[in-house]
Amino acid sequence: MAGPTLRIDENAINNNIRLTRSKSNINNININENINETINGTRTALTNISLNNQLSLPNQQKIIIPRQSHYKRDPLNNNNSHNINIINNKAKSPEKSTRLSIKRRYEEFNLNNNMNIDENFNNEKSNENYNINNNNNSNNYNDHINNNNNNNNFLNGTTINMNNENNNFFLNNKKPKITYNWDDLDLDDFDDPLMVNEYVVDIFNYLTVLEQQTLPDANYLIWQSNLKPRMRSIIVDWLVEVHLRFRLLPETLFIGINLMDRFLSKEIIEVDKFQLLAISSLFISAKYQEICSPSIKNFSYVTDGGFSEEDILNAEKVVLAVLEFNMSYPNPLEFLRRISKADNYDVQTRTLGKYLLEISVIDYKFIGLCPSLCAAGAMYISRKILKRGEWNGNLIHYSGGYKEKDLRKVCEMIVEYLISPIVHEEFFKKYSSKKYMRASVLARQWAKKITMQERDIME
Structure with a gap:
């Protein structure tokens, strides 16, 4: 028996193919029309944007709030107010501005505003809005500039003045002409990666700029009504003893004293908190510099029960907040080691130089002098x-x-300290040992000898 026969209707198939093709053609026509409408709309929008850019370019005053980095707030004073500078934005030509992207124009706009802010700080008319306190500190980088002659708000004035001085440093302090002959001793270290021969010059150029920014106020002991130079001498001599007992690195002592002086350049403290500030500064310096820092229990112990561990931790927070966690202090020993390269790394000269350099952080008369000059x-x-x-x-x-x-003044100050009676006994005992080649005894004998003979120290 034969199975069912499959019949194919060719006419029906042809009709379906024609209907499908017609539908696809209609869809293509609709898609093309939508694309053309989209392109025309985009062109119109771009034309409107270009016209708006050209219309928004003429001169107009805009209120610009300076960046937060231009202002530093006192964590102990919440009443600080931020000033708003009104800056005239210079118009650009429409042809040039339309070619620039939005991001590029925004960058140029911010750059011009920042330059105008710096110029306003140097303008005599804008300076009328600020009252400069403590006229004796007019040449110092930490002068206090306040709106209401308020000596408690040290952070704002210091920041503004440092920015001005830093700008003047780059603009006015050009490299002098070299009138002496010198040898490139860094070439001998080209195969020593630890000496970073390729970057050593840039590093010390940066440290030279940085030391200007981390200098304490040279006259803070004058306006600190509760502190006297004698008090600082006692505290610093005690820090030398603690530093020697803990066997810390020499750099730790230099950084700790710098932190203490910089804090005192911004804040007024009571006498009973002076030792707490000193031990907290050394504690911060040890954590920053040492590989194995002593425990906070040891720092509390050396105060003879005067301050607890909690007191030191709280003081640490206050110190770091006032200094805004700026620990970038170019250590004087780094400059001394740099000079020692030209001295063939003579051990005796460098050991004696360490003693003389440490005088610059022990004696209050050296506050405000550059570490490189002291070295x-x-x-x-x-x-x-x-x-x-x-x-x-x-x-x-x-x-x-x-x-x-250039060295005459600082050398005379060092000799004056050497011929004066011993004030810092622990400091003198430290360098009178064999470990330091009896540097303190040798230096004092030499200073007294040339003073009795009335010889010029620069001869």
Whole structure:
């Protein structure tokens, strides 16, 4: 029996194919029309944007709130107010501005505003809005500029003045002409990765700029009504004893004293909190510099029960908040080691130089002097004591360009300290040991000898 037969209707199939093709053609026509409408709408929108850009370019005053970095708030004073500067935005030509992207124009706009802000700080008319306190500190980087002659708000004034001085440093302090001969001693270290031969010059150029920003107020002991120079001498001598007992690195002591001086340049404290500030500064410095920092229990113990661990931790928070966690202090020992390269790394000269350099952080008269200048003066006197020869071109170059005439003042201050009665006993005992080659005894004998003979220390 035969199965069912499959019949195919060719006419029906042809009709379906024609209907499908017609539908696809209609869809293509609709898609093309939608695309054309979209393109025309985009062109119209772009034309409107271009016209709006051209219409918004003429001069107009805009209120610009400066960036937060221009202002520093006192964590202990919540009444600080931020000023608003009104800056005239210079118009650009429509042809040029339309070619620039929005991001590019925004960057240029911010750059112009920042330049105008810096210019307003240097303008005599804008300076009428600020009252400069403490006229004796007019040449210092930490002058206090306030709106209402308020000496408690140190952070705002210091920030503004530092920005001005930092700008003037780059604009006015051009490299002087080199009038001496020196050898490139860094070439000998090209195969030593630890000496970073490729970057050492840039590093010390940066440290030279940075030391200007981390200088404490040279006259803060004058306006600190509760503190006297004698009090600072006692506290610093005690810090030397604690530093020696804990066997900390030399850099730790320098950083700790710098933190204390910078805090005192911004805040007024009571006498009974002075020791707490000192031990807290050394505690912060130890955590920042040491590989294995002593426990906070040890720092509390050396205060003889005067302050608890909680007191030190709370003081640490306050110090870091006032200094805004700025620990970037160019250590004077770094400059001393740099100069020692030109001295063939002589151990005796550098050991004696360390003692003389430490005087610059112990004695209050050296507050406000650049670490690089103190390091150069310490190395100069050290070579004079040991009769190592003249201050040649290599020593001038690797000290940062300090010539003998630039070192006279700081050298006279060091000699004046050496011939005066011993004030810092622990400091003197530290460097009178064999470990430090009896540097304190040798230096004092030399200073008294040239003073009795009335000799010029620069001869």
